[in-house]
Amino acid sequence: MSRYFSWGNIPVLLVAVGLANTAQAANITIAVASNFTGPIKQIITDFEQQTGNHVRLTLGxxxxxxxxxxxxxxxxxxLSADSVKPAALEKRGLTVPGSRFTYAIGTLALWSPRPGVAVKQGAILKSGKFDKLALANPRLAPYGVAAKQVLQSLKLYRALAPKLVMGENIAQTYQFVATGNADIGFVALSQLHHAKGSRWIVPHQLYQPIDQDAVILKAAKNNQAVFAFSRFLRAADARKIILAFGYKIPQ
Amino acid sequence: MNTGFSQADLIAIWLTLRIATVTTLVLLIIGSPIALWLARTGSRWKGPVSAVVALPLVLPPTVLGFYLLIIMGPNGPVGELTRALGLGTLPFTFWGLVVASTIYSLPFVVQPIQNAIEALGPRPLEVAATLRAGPWDRFFTIILPLARPGFVTAAILGFAHTVGEFGVILMVGGNIPGVTQVISVQIYDHVEAMEYTAAHWLSGGMVVFSFIILTLVYSFNRRRKSSGGTYGV
Incomplete structure (x- = not known):
């Protein structure tokens, strides 16, 4: 180990890393809530083609x-799955003031990968003819909060509590249903873009709107490519993609 | 907030101890014959079998969790079997976590036992065989007493490793209080929900617990060594 590494090399390494960064100034790094995986990949592809900038994507x-x-x-x-967290970052002074906006409004769907399952109007929930219902953990995930609200609106939450299994986020919830381990589950409609089976698009009056907000972070305040991406997210091309995945857009 | 453990935390602690205890018993029952065979065999299958046993050491828990979810699910071979037996499917159940933990902690139980038996050498068993001791007799009167430190180490490590398990349980558990919501998952939830005080209580408890367990293992092994012979030969 000591043959290849010495503390004396650290300054050299740091300079090398610094040079690498300035050489690729048009790099931007975005962190995106996992429900938005489908649309953001298409939007990034378009953005990179049109601007020549490079986008690094972190999902979670x-x-x-x-x-x-x-x-x-x-x-x-x-790009958060809710409006609370971007607002909280703004309050702590970690964002570029005035950069926060709602990029999409999420839609909840009840889904089974099998055809012919009575998910419409939540019929299967009322009949109770299933073993496990998956939802995202309401303590952690906005789509979980919405799913809980739907069950409460239908006055079924208490009755179905023993059948609930919770994913840490909406991607894991989808996985539980896709692998058949849960018979049905509340997922994001955007996740069902290519999925088959039975789905019920839950009416918006049964849950509070899932406003998904984006915000530019302080470190990027002088990076023009980041502001270009933020504008791109609100432009016609991106809106078309977002709508195609089943989200709504404000106005 | 500074009231220590919540009701949900206590449920998670109790559940974790139950899963770890059951898993450790299952591991000793399954792991002992595997270790015995690996220690004695000259078969060309020794390499591949050792590799399979050691796989959980190097595979990310996500790989195990992902495949277990598929294999134990209703469309997987194990899932079809358990359903045909009228047991339902294993994910999201107590026994599903026991199965997952058994696979995950297998090397921690097999390897200490195997090492202890190998350290005995073939002599004691050959002598016993000439005295007409059967295989069961040999196991309980020769191997178990002589290789006891190996079994004790295996049990402690298997238990501790199961208590510390996270990734696999996160993937096949479904986070059900009292059924699959173990300590490590509960800590993860506390952190994600920004309840850092609650996370500190459980995390601090885990650090203390792990320290005590490892101290026990090391002082136990050192005492054996200083009193002559690593594995009581």
Missing amino acids: SSGKIFAQISHGAPFDIF
């Missing part, structure tokens, strides 16, 4: 990304 639960940003993670933009 909003809670984890929030904690990482609070502890100095080097992200330029954060």
Whole structure:
């Protein structure tokens, strides 16, 4: 080990890393809530083609990304699954003031990968003819909060509590249902873009709107490519992609 | 907030201890014959079997969790078997976590026992065989007493490693209080929900617990060594 490594080399290494960064100034790093995986990949592809900039994508639960940003993670933009976390970052002075906006409004769906399952109007929930119902953990995930609200609106939450299994985020919830380990589950409609089976798009009056906010982080305040990406996210091309995945957009 | 453990935390602690205890018993029952065979065999299958046993050491827990979810699910071979037996499917159940933990902690039980038996050498068993001791007799009167430190180390490590398990349980557990919501998952949830005080209580407890366990293992092994012979030969 000591043959290859000495503390004296550290300054050299740091300079090398610094040079590598300035040489690729048009790099931007974005952290995105996992429910938005499908659309963001298409949007990034379009953005890179049109601007020549390079985008690095980090996917995860909003809670984890929030904690990482609070502890100095080097992200330029954060696309949350809710509006609470970007607002909290703003309050702590970790964002570029005035950069926060709602990029999408999430839609919840009840889904089974098998065809012919009576998910419409939540019929299967009322009949109770299933073993396990998956939802994202309401303590952690906005789509979990919405799913809990739907069950409460239908006055079924208490009755179904023993059948609930919880994913840490909406991606794991989808996985539980896709592998058949849960018969049905509340997932994000955006995740069902290519999925087959039975789905019920839950009416929006049964849960509080899932406003998904984006915010530019302080470290990026002088990076023009980041602001370009933020504008791109609101432009016609991106909106078309977002809508195609089943989200709504404000106005 | 500074009231120590919540009701949910206590449930998680009790559940974790139950899973670890059951898993350790299952591991000793399954792991002993594997270790015995590996210690004695000259078969060309020794390499591949050793590799399979050691796989959980090097594979990310996500790989194990992902495959267990598929294999134990209703469309997987194990899932079809358990359903045909009228047991339902294993993910999201206590026994599902025991199965997952058994696979995950297998090397921690097999390897100490195997080492202890190998250290005995073939002599004691050959002598016993000439005295017409059967295989069961040999195991309980020769191997178990002579290789006891190996079995004790295996049990402690298997238990501790199961208590510390996280990734696999996160993937096949489904986070059900009292059924699959173990300490490590509960800590993860506390951190994600920004309840750092609650996370500190459980995390601090785990650090103390692990320290005590490892201290026990090392002082136990050292005492054996200083009193002559690593594994009581």
